[in-house]
Amino acid sequence: MPTQNSALAPSYTKCSQCGLMKLCLPSGLDPQDMIQLENIIELSTPYNDNQSVFHANQTFECIYTVKSGMFKTLVIDVNGNEHILGFHLPGELFGLDAIYPKKYISSAISLGTSSVCAIHYTDLETLSSKLPSLQRQLFCLMSKEVHTFQSLTVEHAADQKLAGFILALSVRYKQRGYSQTRINLMMPRRDIANHLNMAAETVSRLFKRFQQEGLIYIQRSDLQITNMEALKQLAGCASYC
Amino acid sequence: MPTQNSALAPSYTKCSQCGLMKLCLPSGLDPQDMIQLENIIELSTPYNDNQSVFHANQTFECIYTVKSGMFKTLVIDVNGNEHILGFHLPGELFGLDAIYPKKYISSAISLGTSSVCAIHYTDLETLSSKLPSLQRQLFCLMSKEVHTFQSLTVEHAADQKLAGFILALSVRYKQRGYSQTRINLMMPRRDIANHLNMAAETVSRLFKRFQQEGLIYIQRSDLQITNMEALKQLAGCASYC
DNA sequence: CGAACAATTGAACCGATTCAAGATGCGTGG
DNA sequence: CCACGCATCTTGAATCGGTTCAATTGTTCG
Numbered sequence: 272m273p274t275q276n277s278a279l280a281p282s283y284t285k286c287s288q289c290g291l292m293k294l295c296l297p298s299g300l301d302p303q304d305m306i307q308l309e310n311i312i313e314l315s316t317p318y319n320d321n322q323s324v325f326h327a328n329q330t331f332e333c334i335y336t337v338k339s340g341m342f343k344t345l346v347i348d349v350n351g352n353e354h355i356l357g358f359h360l361p362g363e364l365f366g367l368d369a370i371y372p373k374k375y376i377s378s379a380i381s382l383g384t385s386s387v388c389a390i391h392y393t394d395l396e397t398l399s400s401k402l403p404s405l406q407r408q409l410f411c412l413m414s415k416e417v418h419t420f421q422s423l424t425v426e427h428a429a430d431q432k433l434a435g436f437i438l439a440l441s442v443r444y445k446q447r448g449y450s451q452t453r454i455n456l457m458m459p460r461r462d463i464a465n466h467l468n469m470a471a472e473t474v475s476r477l478f479k480r481f482q483q484e485g486l487i488y489i490q491r492s493d494l495q496i497t498n499m500e501a502l503k504q505l506a507g508c509a510s511y512c
Numbered sequence: 513m514p515t516q517n518s519a520l521a522p523s524y525t526k527c528s529q530c531g532l533m534k535l536c537l538p539s540g541l542d543p544q545d546m547i548q549l550e551n552i553i554e555l556s557t558p559y560n561d562n563q564s565v566f567h568a569n570q571t572f573e574c575i576y577t578v579k580s581g582m583f584k585t586l587v588i589d590v591n592g593n594e595h596i597l598g599f600h601l602p603g604e605l606f607g608l609d610a611i612y613p614k615k616y617i618s619s620a621i622s623l624g625t626s627s628v629c630a631i632h633y634t635d636l637e638t639l640s641s642k643l644p645s646l647q648r649q650l651f652c653l654m655s656k657e658v659h660t661f662q663s664l665t666v667e668h669a670a671d672q673k674l675a676g677f678i679l680a681l682s683v684r685y686k687q688r689g690y691s692q693t694r695i696n697l698m699m700p701r702r703d704i705a706n707h708l709n710m711a712a713e714t715v716s717r718l719f720k721r722f723q724q725e726g727l728i729y730i731q732r733s734d735l736q737i738t739n740m741e742a743l744k745q746l747a748g749c750a751s752y753c
Numbered sequence: 754c755g756a757a758c759a760a761t762t763g764a765a766c767c768g769a770t771t772c773a774a775g776a777t778g779c780g781t782g783g
Numbered sequence: 784c785c786a787c788g789c790a791t792c793t794t795g796a797a798t799c800g801g802t803t804c805a806a807t808t809g810t811t812c813g
Contacts, residue, residue, distance in 0.1 A: 717793080
């Protein structure tokens with residue numbers, strides 16, 4: 272049984288970048304192509320808590336895959352208010368939104384000690400025009416990304432949003448081989464609230480209610496899902512399906 | 513001076529599909545490549561009001577570009593509630609979100625008499641692996657699409673959202689050669705409200721307020737922007753930038 | 754231990770929704 | 784051409800979910 276995701280995932284520390292990329296690219300590439308892909312990937316030194324991978328307005332160069340830990344991407348509006356666009360788990364990509372404007376739109380910040388692989392976009396573009404399977408993967412990935420944000424634009428009640436958020440984390444961790452019922456949130460309540468467009472107080476009250484109703488057990492950032500079905504029922508279809 | 517967009521845009525009725533594609537693909541393709549692209553595009557017969565181009569769950573085959581009129585894409589949640597994901601103006605693409613799941617996620621419905629061009633996705637994929645410039649364009653387009661939805665996830669007050677919506681339409685029509693100050697809304701208040709996650713009554717009240725404040729003049733679906741700067745000020749940065 | 758920060762809890766408040774009614778515009782047929 | 788009927792839009796008043804503000808508790812770390 273997988274353990275809580277606070278430590279590096281065993282599957283990551285043991286596996287090659289090839290394995291990492293397989294996790295990033297949903298339906299896989301053939302091994303020959305994978306080797307070529309590995310050649311354009313750069314490992315970077317780990318980040319401590321709250322460090323930036325890139326900032327909004329910097330020239331776009333690389334897209335990133337999370338190797339361990341977690342990152343958040345956020346934008347700052349004209350009034351100086353932050354808005355967290357999303358959280359990125361091991362095996363997930365970020366930086367794709369910078370392709371069109373040729374500069375980063377968002378800033379990427381580490382949550383706790385975390386590390387990434389960097390992929391130069393020009394290299395990726397060149398390679399994917401040589402490898403149709405890679406091209407297909409990338410189109411799929413970007414379509415999925417569109418999807419994720421589409422789901423977020425559908426308004427729900429606060430409890431549905433939070434339930435959906437928890438379930439989405441559960442599904443994503445499961446896909447990467449972590450526990451789907453025990454999750455280390457890593458981000459503070461304030462960040463969850465910000466991402467879901469609600470007050471931190473509301474998140475706090477809802478976590479309490481969910482626990483009273485037996486849906487979850489939560490202690491600080493250690494979250495256990497105790498009634499998956501009820502949680503799904505509550506979320507309706509919010510964000511994760 | 514461009515006229516209101518209620519009739520077909522002159523630039524469209526006169527121009528070839530090549531011209532249409534140029535509008536869809538931001539930074540253009542060289543003429544040679546464009547000819548190859550034209551070969552995989554199919555014109556379809558026009559739709560009357562409220563007809564469906566595709567429905568959610570149908571097998572994904574084509575992506576579409578709007579030739580004239582307007583289309584909306586919408587999803588229906590588990591409770592049977594509609595949510596309008598977006599409105600698609602002439603020269604814009606829709607159906608990209610179906611690539612990853614290989615079936616349409618949303619349904620596309622015409623608003624008034626409208627027409628499209630269909631592009632078989634498998635052909636497009638094949639062609640774009642031969643034409644690096646086309647591949648680049650498509651990555652850009654999808655990145656832009658991610659962008660659009662990212663912006664929508666940032667919560668604003670109702671008046672900011674509506675102001676942002678109006679401005680976004682203005683910008684998009686301008687890009688396609690229509691008037692940026694006089695817009696035919698085409699969709700009912702209910703649809704605007706639904707898309708922006710608010711009640712139709714709120715839209716009505718806000719249009720009235722905007723008119724009283726001299727930002728717009730609106731008569732049924734005929735909208736004129738009378739104070740662009742103030743509208744931008746109000747919207748802050750919502751959705752259009 | 755004590756400072757600084759994060760999370761919780763309670764109470765007043767507010768923006769937007771809901772519900773209900775009325776106004777307006779539009780197509781149809783007499 | 785006007786009268787009718789339907790759908791859309793507008794307007795007002797009551798209500799509610801979630802925010803804001805303020806105070807308290809809990810946690811982490813030098």
